[in-house]
Amino acid sequence: MQAFTKLTGIAAPLPKANVDTDQIIPARFLKSISRLGFGKNLFANFRYKEDGSENPDFVLNQEPYRKAEVLIAFENFGCGSSREHAPWALLDFGIRCVIAPDFADIFHNNCFKNGVLPVRLPKEVCAQLMEDAKLGANARITVDLEREVVVRPNGEEVPFKIDPLRRHLMLNGLDDIGQTMQHAPAIDSFESRQKAAQPWLYA
Amino acid sequence: MSAQKPRTLFDKIWDAHVVETLPDGTALLYIDLHLTHEVTTPQAFDGLRAAGRGIRRPDATLGVIDHNIATDSSRYTGIVDPESALQVATLEKNAAEFGMPLIPLLDERQGIVHVIGPELGRSLPGMTIVCGDSHTSTHGAMGALAFGIGTSEVEHVLATQTLLQKPAKNMRISVDGNLAFGCSGKDIVLAIIGKIGTAGGTGHVIEYAGDAIRALDMAGRMTVCNMTIEGGARAGMVAPDQTTYDYIARTPNGPKGAALARAMEWWKTLPTDAGAHFDTEIRLNAHEIAPQVTWGTNPEAVLPITGIVPNPAEVTDEAKRVQMERMVQYMGLTPGQKLTDLKVDVVFIGSCTNSRIEDIRAAAAIAKGRRVADGVRAMVVPGSGLVKKAAEAEGLDRILKEAGFEWREAGCSMCLGMNPDKLTPGQRSASTSNRNFEGRQGPGGRTHLLSPAMAAAAAVAGHLADVRDYQPKEAL
Numbered sequence: 154m155q156a157f158t159k160l161t162g163i164a165a166p167l168p169k170a171n172v173d174t175d176q177i178i179p180a181r182f183l184k185s186i187s188r189l190g191f192g193k194n195l196f197a198n199f200r201y202k203e204d205g206s207e208n209p210d211f212v213l214n215q216e217p218y219r220k221a222e223v224l225i226a227f228e229n230f231g232c233g234s235s236r237e238h239a240p241w242a243l244l245d246f247g248i249r250c251v252i253a254p255d256f257a258d259i260f261h262n263n264c265f266k267n268g269v270l271p272v273r274l275p276k277e278v279c280a281q282l283m284e285d286a287k288l289g290a291n292a293r294i295t296v297d298l299e300r301e302v303v304v305r306p307n308g309e310e311v312p313f314k315i316d317p318l319r320r321h322l323m324l325n326g327l328d329d330i331g332q333t334m335q336h337a338p339a340i341d342s343f344e345s346r347q348k349a350a351q352p353w354l355y356a
Numbered sequence: 357m358s359a360q361k362p363r364t365l366f367d368k369i370w371d372a373h374v375v376e377t378l379p380d381g382t383a384l385l386y387i388d389l390h391l392t393h394e395v396t397t398p399q400a401f402d403g404l405r406a407a408g409r410g411i412r413r414p415d416a417t418l419g420v421i422d423h424n425i426a427t428d429s430s431r432y433t434g435i436v437d438p439e440s441a442l443q444v445a446t447l448e449k450n451a452a453e454f455g456m457p458l459i460p461l462l463d464e465r466q467g468i469v470h471v472i473g474p475e476l477g478r479s480l481p482g483m484t485i486v487c488g489d490s491h492t493s494t495h496g497a498m499g500a501l502a503f504g505i506g507t508s509e510v511e512h513v514l515a516t517q518t519l520l521q522k523p524a525k526n527m528r529i530s531v532d533g534n535l536a537f538g539c540s541g542k543d544i545v546l547a548i549i550g551k552i553g554t555a556g557g558t559g560h561v562i563e564y565a566g567d568a569i570r571a572l573d574m575a576g577r578m579t580v581c582n583m584t585i586e587g588g589a590r591a592g593m594v595a596p597d598q599t600t601y602d603y604i605a606r607t608p609n610g611p612k613g614a615a616l617a618r619a620m621e622w623w624k625t626l627p628t629d630a631g632a633h634f635d636t637e638i639r640l641n642a643h644e645i646a647p648q649v650t651w652g653t654n655p656e657a658v659l660p661i662t663g664i665v666p667n668p669a670e671v672t673d674e675a676k677r678v679q680m681e682r683m684v685q686y687m688g689l690t691p692g693q694k695l696t697d698l699k700v701d702v703v704f705i706g707s708c709t710n711s712r713i714e715d716i717r718a719a720a721a722i723a724k725g726r727r728v729a730d731g732v733r734a735m736v737v738p739g740s741g742l743v744k745k746a747a748e749a750e751g752l753d754r755i756l757k758e759a760g761f762e763w764r765e766a767g768c769s770m771c772l773g774m775n776p777d778k779l780t781p782g783q784r785s786a787s788t789s790n791r792n793f794e795g796r797q798g799p800g801g802r803t804h805l806l807s808p809a810m811a812a813a814a815a816v817a818g819h820l821a822d823v824r825d826y827q828p829k830e831a832l
Contacts, residue, residue: 169679170675170679171554171654173654173791173793175772175791175795175796176793179795179799180423180772180773180774180796181774181778183395183423183774184395184437184439184440184442184443184774185439186442186443186446187398187402188399188402198794198795203781203799203800229554229555229558229588232555232588232654233490233791234489234490236395237396237506240506255555257555257588258558259505259506262506263507263508266509267508316380316522317380318378318382318520330403330407330516333384333512333515333518333520334515336375336384336518339376339384340375340384340517340518343375344386344517351482351619352615353611353615353616353618354388354416354483355415355416356415356416
């Protein structure tokens, strides 16, 4: 996983609540067996017209947001399916951070596994950042995970909190399977106990 | 012996599966059953391969093919779509390479992952169950803790049989009294989501309780738990009782004899203790629930079938008004229009929400002796090969075909628009599935979620209809 430390970039405004994972990446694009290449179909139903041409009204088809690295949205971002293709599509497009008032649980988890930082901030703050984002290229936003602050284009710093374990893994780009493997003796002894007490769970 | 603090069903299953608690409170949670399918696993197996890892417990892992495949006879001659074919072949190759048990595509046990787990007796009370699919919440109906995970977590479970999890909050939703005539588990869960909203359960595990839940059969409980994720909670559960035990006794792979007796001893300790703490309590009266149908593009946009399309102009909150305007426009509606005036093009009875034998019986009871309306395509997609076989043994396929319904092979079908069963732009469907998001059943498709009986009524009426006006003409 790519580490996330600090990012300064263009933020795209997506002033919608309940952005579901079928919007982020529709199911018909989930057939790839790779993690890569989903970016071209990110928000496909909004980005492209029925004939396949770009919809100029959609924010990610406008300059400078084609190069957006941050996405600002409203409540319950990432609801719906568990597809990790949603953060893969964001990442493949170039978006490394999503800021919203809250996130659906599974999407929130999936982001951390892929170096995409989901930042929860109060609705009013998201509304301010949304206005900042609308200023386009003149309004770069900084997301600093080390210091846990978002820096607005006017220099104002907005603090946020990330779970300490997740922050550690993200800052260092660590694979959590490797971390869990260090607990193998504990898993072994759990299995011995469980197998004795609940043998029907074992073939 | 000191008295233990009263615990919930969730607390008990959680406590029994904590391998270790890390200093920050994160638990390393043991997983008893890992179900897999073709869509969310290829990248996980790639990760294992790259790291030189294997599957820790193949005996606790089971694969099945469901999302991608056609539900017509073309599955017998090979998958037409090359990307789908590759994804299915990849699962088959990975299963062989890593020693993962896989139900073959043409096996009679093949079906939707959330139908086959309980049906085969693999999903049992007290278990922790995961799958790379948000509707894993379905298995909570067995009295298990079951939730959906992403592909990285699939890889984590394959390699370690554990997950890193933070404890969830406890929510209890009690549905008291008797369910009204014409209503089912689907109507209960749609009414619940209408009440709590699509994010109402975020961060919680929901235990469903009350007389109306107790009175549901296992299929009805699975429908309720299935759509828990649509209310934002990752897991929903129902305490095991005699209905659960009778169901398990009929499954091919559930524990038998002495093993069952021993398992039952533990299962009977699982229901929530009197006085256990719930962070949130919600109550509904079952008799106030009328047959439900969604009108908008998330499951919270739901009304009784007797309702009318709401008017966004009457909403004061700007963000909500904008969202509602978009829903009305996308769905091709007029504020004030009666829901029963909405003509449907397609009726879909199936999906992990409603494709079990009980669901097909409910649809067939309405279809019997009637005809699908002109211009309506109505399809019934059983949840598994075993459901299909059981329905055919009861003659339900014949009743449905005589009424003009298509009788298809098992799979996810038109629930999610990734296999050949899709809506075309502008088509309106009455669907027993779980998500009415924009484009969910195909780009531009318009989805109304409802129960199997309501879907069958819509098929014969040609428009959304109140099932209470279409009661069975003859006994099945």
